[in-house]
Amino acid sequence: MTGWTWEHEGYDPADAPLRESLCTLGNGYFATRGALPECSADEVHYPGTYAAGIYDRLTSEVAGRHVENEDMVNLPNWLPLRFRLPGGTWLGPDAATVLDHGETLHLSSGLLERRTRYGLGAQRALLVRQERFVHMADPHLAGLRTEFTAEGFSGTLEVEAALDGDVTNSGVPRYRDLDGRHLTHVLTGTTAADTVWLRCRTRTSDIRIALAARLTSPAPVTNRHDRPRALQTTRLELAAGRPVTVDKVVALHTSRDPAISDPLHAAVDRVVRAGGFDELLPAHLTAWDQLWRRAELDVPGEAGRILRLHLFHVLQTLSPHTADLDVGVPARGLHGEAYRGHVFWDELFVLPYLNLHFPEVSRALLHHRHRRLERARTAAGDAGRSGAMYPWQSGSDGREEAQQLHLNPRSGRWLPDHSHLQHHVGSAIAYNVWQYCESSGDQEFLHTKGAEMLLQISRFWAGSATFDDRLGRYRITGVVGPDEYHDAYPDATEPGLDDNAYTNVTAAWVLARTLDVLRSLPEPRRRELDRRTGLDAAELEEWEEISRTLHVPFHHGVISQFEGYGELAELDWRGYRHRYGDIRRLDRLLEAEGDSVNRYQASKQADVLMLGYLFSPAELQALFRRLGMSLDERTWRRTVDHYLHRTSHGSTLSGLVHGWVLARARRADAWKFCQEALQADIADIQGGTTGEGIHLGAMAGTLDLVQRGLTGLETRGGALWLDPVPLPELSSYGFTLRYRGHWGVRLRLEHGLLEIAVPSSGRAPIEVHLPDRTVRLNPGETDRPALPE
Incomplete structure (x- = not known):
């Protein structure tokens, strides 16, 4: 590895799923996994292609029940390009002798390079070199260049390229009992001697999909159609030691694209008009160069290399092209089919990073949530609630997509899934609205769509809270x-828990922030909103009261995860670690033993500590004061210690949150968890999950750990607030920000010295609050304030 490349040497089938995920190429519109083009989908390889926002819904019979699932659709495979000697078998890494193999992911240019030497016997070999891109300037294009070199022989090589419509969603083994055949009406055709096309549609969402491919070869190209594949063949005459190149350029369109009449016509027209591989490359490289400039990140050492890889995958999933789409944040990127491509709360970990680099993308992602506000209100009404109840999992239209059953692969049992009760996703959306508007200064959004979402989420929380006369407080x-x-509680017949601390504290925060926004609205807009929503003074008074009296339970001087948590049994952590080693999925281990994690003080991720992730120490203390409670530093440290020893870290987000919180609470222990967050995907610490798609929230969260966590950076009250906590292992780093119209604000921390540089522009000065002073920087100025010890 170097700072800008990620290299994989040798061929090992066991590593293929992980490598294919980490070598995915994308541009925010679509992405393709890093499978070798000569490999078909099987138990080892999975060449999936996914377009943002393309979902389809099917019903399957599972465990005697009909289960409906909406999946991000695996689109027709544009990669296939295979080769063989005349009369021989098709060469591939699992069927031929691999003398040498390596792949290099070039982060700076968004190129994937591979080289393989296949042994042909009698001291003969075929060297295959390839370069691939998914175009970052034109989001509908992709290209594959293949160079063949004969070693120790001369002769003919048969090459076959294809567009393959015979694909299913089968990339996640535990989902294979579900119907995964989403494509239908597959047709293929030819438009020119070197160009073929394929079109199809999804079975229930009826989205039309079209691809067109142009093959450029020094020998004639023959087209034929073996439905559901469009095939192109060519016969290359190889001379020993002389490379011969074949290029494949592909265009992809769907019926969800704006400004087209028909996806097939658009795809064919685009691929015909597109230049060759060499002509397309400069614009692609320029687009990546501009992205890296806007998201500049300078962190030394191995941590910097990993962070750059994380940033690369964030940008491939959510690029400026995303700003033109109606899509959410898929939890596993556009890199695989885990979680069926659904949108969870991961934007809570993603948007804070995007806000300060690509605010137009953040705004688009919040528009996606606003377009589904009415669906969330319908869901609340159907549940007998008011306001908006956003789903825990969503896909195309904002309805709840959380599974009804989930499979425990350890026990083989299908179990009821109650994750739809995670209503805190509404608070995450509200938090992102507030953070986006604070960092961008986008008052127009805050006063319109933002205020509407905040109002309805607050209405849901207020309607969910009930007053307890015994406590004299509201409860959820x-x-x-x-x-x-x-x-659920141990032995309970109904699911659900009472007064989850994270849920209640964030609900109180949402209510308080919404009241602030409503008070700040221009009077005409306020009247408009009141009339449209039926908001009145009595409802606002109720919100004020609830925001100050929501119950937050404590036990033994620490914040309880939920009411009754302190009464649960203690787990024999040492015994379970000795017995199983890796206990990240403790819930599955216990269920397979006939036990339940509901009986124990054991967490997958300590959600109480999430409060320290979302809010600075001062903000969190102020929140508890508003609730009429005291949360001093000593209590918070005890709380951190309590959950630190009772968490299995079964989520990739857990190490991130712990590292973030411990950087201020227990600095000596922070780096271990930061390292775990950095390594989560590249080391596949959860044992096989990364091969099904990267963990986008964890990747973006590590970037934000450097950007906001270690710097104490807040965007609050029209100013930047900084309170750095340098870790010994990461005491020097720098990055640029886009803040309220200032492009390229540079922050650098170097061994206790801070440098802030504001680029020249016609914008207003930036006010920066430090722990012991306030500085004001005009455009074109640089300041180097010394930090307090």
């Missing part, structure tokens, strides 16, 4: 928190 009951292990 029957929910599941971010921890996910606990979904």
Whole structure:
């Protein structure tokens, strides 16, 4: 590895799924996994292609029940390009002798390079070199260049390229009992001697999909159609030691694209008009160069290399092209089929990073949520609630897509899934609205769509809260928190927990922020909103009261994860680690033993500590004061210690949150968890999950750990606030920000010295609050304030 490349040496089938995920190429519109073009989907390889926002819904019979699932659709495979000697078998890494193999992912240019030497016997070999891109300037194009070199022989090589419509969603083994055949009406055709096309549609969502491919070869190209494949063949005459090149350029369109009349016509027209591989490359490289400039990140050492890889995958999933689409944040990127491509709360970990580099993308992602506000209101009404109840999992239209059953692969049992009770996703959306508007200064969005979402989410929380005369406080009951292990009380017949601390504190925050926004609205807009929503003074008074009296349980001087948590049994952590080694999925281990994690003080991820992730120490203390409670530093440290020893880290987000919180609470222990967050995907620490798609929230969260966590960076009250906590292992780093119209604000921390540079422009000065002073920087100025010890 170097700072800008990620290299994989040798061929090992066991590593293929992980490598294919980490070598995915995309541009925010679509992405293709890093499978070798000569490999078909099987138990080892999975050449999936996914377009943002393309979903389809099917019903399957599972465990005697009809289960409906909406999947991000695996689109027709544009990669296939295979080769063989005349009369021989098709060469591939699992069927031929591999003398040498390596792949290099070039982060700076968005290119995937591979080289393979296939042994042909009698001291003969075929060297195959390829370069691939998914075009970052034109989001509908992709290209594949293949160079063949004969070693120790001369002769003919048969090459076959294809567009393959015979694909299914089968990339996740535990989903294979579900119907995964989403494509139908596959047709193929020819438009020119070197160009073929394929069109199809999804079975229930009826989205039309079209691809067109142009093959450029020094020998004649023959087209034929073996439905559902469009095939192109050529016969190359190879001379020993002389490379021969074949290029494949592909265009992809769907009926969801704007400004087209028909996806097939658009795809054919685009591929015909597109230049060759060499002509397309400069614009692609320029687009990547501009992305890296806007997201500049300078972190030394191995941590910097990993962060750059994380940033690369974030940009491939959510690029400026995303700003033109109606899509959400898929939890596993556009890199695989885990979680069926659904949108969860991961934007809570993604948008804070995007806000300060690509605010137009953040705005588009929040528009996606606003377009589904009416669906969320319908869901609340159907549940007998007011306001908007956003789903825990969503796909195309915002309805709840959380599975009804989930498979425990350890026990083989299908179990009820109660994750739809994670209503805290609404608070995550509200948090992102607030953070986006604070960092961008986008008052127009805050006063219109933002205010509408905040109002309806607040209305849901107020309607969910019930007053307890005994406590003299409001309570929220029957929910599941971010921890996910606990979904019911021991031996309870109904799911749900009462007064989850994370849920209640964030609900109080949402109510308070919404009241602030409503007070700040221009009077005409306020009247408009009141009339449209029926908002009145009595409802606002109720919100004020609830925001100050929501119950937050404590036990033994620490914040309880939920009411009754402190009464649960203690787990024999040492015994389970000795017995199983890796206990990240403790819930599955216990269920397979006939036990339940609901009986124990054990967390997948400590959702109480999420409060320290979302809010600075001062903000969190102010929140508890508003609730009429005291949260001093000593209590918070005890709380951190309590959950630190009772968490299995079954989520990739857990190490991130712990590293973030410990950087301020227990600095000596922070780096271990930061390292775990950095390594989560590249080391596949959850044992096989990364091959099904990267963990986008964890990747973006590590970037934000450097950007906001270690710097204490907040965008609040029209100013930047900084309170750095340099870790010994990461005390020097720098990055650029886009803040309220200032492009390229540079921050650099170097061994206790801070440098802030504001680029020249006609914008207003930036106010920066430090722990012991406030500085004001005009455009074109640089300041180097010394940090307090």
